[in-house]
Amino acid sequence: MRNYDCPQCGAAVPFRSSVTVFATCGFCRSMVVRRDAEVSLMGTQAVLPPDLSPLTIGTRGTWGGRDFTLVGRVRLTYDEGAWTEWCADFGNGQWGWVAEAQGLYYVSLEIAVPADFPGVQELAAMADGPAGGLRLGEPALVVGRAQMELERRVGIGGVTYVVSDVKQATVQAAEGELTFAAVPGRAGLSVDLRGEGDAFASAEYASDGVRLFTGRIARYEDLRFTELRPVPGWTVEAETVKGQTAATVCPRCGAPVEVRAAGFSLTATCGNCSGVLDATDPGLKLIGEAGRAQSEEQLVPLGARGEIGGTTYECIGMMRRRDQYDESWSEYLLFSPFAGYRWLVTYSGHWSLVEMLASAPKENAGQPIWRGQAHRLFARAKTEVTYVLGEFYWRVRQGEVSFASDFIAPPWVLSEESYPGLSETTWSAGEYLPSSAVAAAFRLTQPLPEPSGPYLNEPNPHREKGRTLRWLFPVAALLVLLIQALTASNSGGRNVFESSFVYRAAETNAPVATQEFRIEGTRPQAIEIGLSAPVDNAWFAVDIDLVEVATKKVREVGVGVEFYSGFDDGPWSEGSTTGSTVVPSVAPGTYYLVVQAATDPAVTEMGYELRVKRGVTLWANLWITLTALAVYPVFRWIREHTFERRRWSQSDYSPHAVSDSGDDDDDA
């Protein structure tokens, strides 16, 4: 670090960084430029407007594994608002910028401008011309604007970037050290280019030529900031830091207007006259109308603070939007000086916490992928802002139109929004939030409306209830199969009796008692009695009494066979010449059968065989068990499926639409 004496007041003007050439005296706000060992005065710097950024000169951070220190900042304005760029010293002579915008941090490093970069050759020719020198002034902006039309693809270091925004930026004020002379009013053409994922580039066409920066978009937590300043109203009482509050009056009606996210908000609204005000203008210039609130009430009041996901947010804005189907919903803008912005979107009693994404999600087969999940298209709509209240980070206006597409993977919803006339598409991700969580977070005393109907990203409650069944039912089914295999393997299925008989219609055919046979084993078991008779276009049956010798206990069963064949349009046959029946739970012991045969009256004589097999496998028990186990999971599945059908019935892109029409066809 090297200290110079301020040429104006004599106070020390430190140059901590070796790469900076411009500094503002912290005592008298004189602008100081150093050349070699000398410093010279350039006038007086403007006053920076109050803001709530936790960053300050001396704040340290880490980006891409490299440490940096913020050494200065410049506030830039353009026709739609303003933003802050922090000059970051990465050490070893390397420096970059950390821009704060829309609650995100755009970190970039300066790179050498390629010779074929748009406008470079034209500017070089102008610099070599009769005017000479590098002070191109206005022509540099003209060349930049002519070269960098929106959507132009530009290759930088082998990577393709697309021009997404072109605006003239003017230095409003600066503090600390900078790598260029940030004199208030200095104009440059700022060109934003978006790359793959969160990569971006920015080019500046200014009086001293073209500068090019490449970098990535980061979130507050990514940069691991330390040495932060107290944030008035957040980490310290607002009154303890002078000049950091931003309360003023509406220029139209004189009502007090508080800018809650000073330095971040671009617009504010007057709660009294509904005028939309320029929050970046110290006088809060009137720039539009907010529209009148309809019957909708404001569920989360402006200024209410609540903790969601461990971060405290303040509700700073609310807007009402409507789509072409006349459905309308409310969006509450939440702000944290640290985490940036979030949205609370509510429709029909349902709530989602929405976060803007730094980059478009990857796609697979037309479905955006986020958090490893494919999101299915649910709705496309043209939306219109019907009412705004509070502050916003862009120049929101009543009647602002956008085209939105919603993709869902409950509880998530991904929204893609594009705006007529702008090349940029923004993506945001929302997570369903129970209304009770919203009420608890903001300590709302008024009860929130009850949710009605399934919402696009509402978690399927039946899926939640059936989540365990997804693994429990297969495990239970496997267990049942295992039990079946183990218990069935103990059953021998051995023949214990076999005998032949003859039925003669001419005889009396009194019941026949068979020889005794023994059923071995230690437990009751199922036995199978099999009948075999060579019937042909006839039937044959036997009524059997299974008699236990010791107890004379009788079990009655019947078994029969029938077989028919013929020739109609072709040969046919049905039935069988063999049949069997099972007698369950037969105790071990000695038995005999009492057999009474009967047959078709046309049959005069029939030989038949009877067999008794013990320890047979009872397959019916397996099917009964599996069916019993499946009843509850099937019930759950039906409930879950019904909920999904109701959810998707609100969509023009329902995956059930094809099967629905198929069902109708079947019904017809």
Next chain:
Amino acid sequence: MKIRTPIYLVFVVLVCIVQAMANRNGWGMYPGMGGGFRPSGPATRHK
């Protein structure tokens, strides 16, 4: 869920026990029990 899953789990255990006992003791329900055979004759289309 906190209530239903244990109930289903208990049900699974009970069903498994009953299935094992049924197989071990030869329990079951079969159409031939207690009744005689009733011939149906050939299907209507063939009669």
